Amino acid sequence: MIEYIQTMFSYSFITRALIVGVLVSLCAALLGVSLVLKKYSMIGDGLSHVAFGAIAIATALGFAPMKFTVPVVAVAAVLLLRVSESSKIKGDSAIAMISTGALAVGILAASMTTGMNTDINSYLFGSILAMTEEDVALSVTLSLIVIALFIVFYNKIFAVTFDETFAAATGTKVRLYNTLIAVLTSVTVVLGMRMMGALLISSLIIFPSLSAMRVCKRFRSVIITAAAISVFCFTTGIIVSYIASTPTGATVAVINICAFLAFALVGRFIRS
DSSP: OHHHHHHHTTSHHHHHHHHHHHHHHHHHHHHHHHHHHTTOTTHHHHHHHHHHHHHHHHHHHTOOHHHHHHHHHHHHHHHHHHHHHHSSOOHHHHHHHHHHHHHHHHHHHHHHTTOSOHHHHHHHHOOGGGOOHHHHHHHHHHHHHHHHHHHHTHHHHHHHHHOHHHHHHTTOOHHHHHHHHHHHHHHHHHHHHHHHOTTTTHHHHHHHHHHHHHHOOSHHHHHHHHHHHHHHHHHHHHHHHHHHTOOHHHHHHHHHHHHHHHHHHHHHHHHO
């Protein structure tokens, strides 16, 4: 078994996928705790649809997909936040409005030019073959920023997550922290959908947080547990995917579901 795993990681594309996947999973779990508690758990799904639309347009116009998509999705994340804060269109309605519109535009752009080719399909369903050295560098940078954010501004994030009104009253720049979380989430989604696909990337944000909340009650312990669950599930998923020759994104998502069910049972046993 050990030799089999060693052979698996002798392939450079799998090594790159593991590095990027572990770091993106870590970031998604940390950001996901705040997003789930603020009832923005579906923002990952919405932003992935925006990212797919941007990638389809970039491919149609001959632009570099990543360089075009990251700023577009970051702007969409901020716009989504502003729309939800300042209008009657709230939460899931704002996410559905922006995501479905972007997805429709992307599909139209693809169908009118290159069609749904292999490159575009890899973003829709995920492909570990798509990982590049640039993705590794971006994921390392992103993970350092997210970890530093949670260490340095832990108290601020805690306050903004649970009570924005109280946080604002104490002088915390609520809008700034919300915008920062939204932008970091957008970059996490763009990087993660290269492996997980636009249809499954939200599983990295939702399931580890929900799993951790089944057994942990303190914010700090939920964050740490969610990060550990996310990294473990992705690592296990990529190994199982290689052994069983199954799609990586779907395998990781299923393992996250299994982890959630296991933690739900443990949580029920602890409460009883």
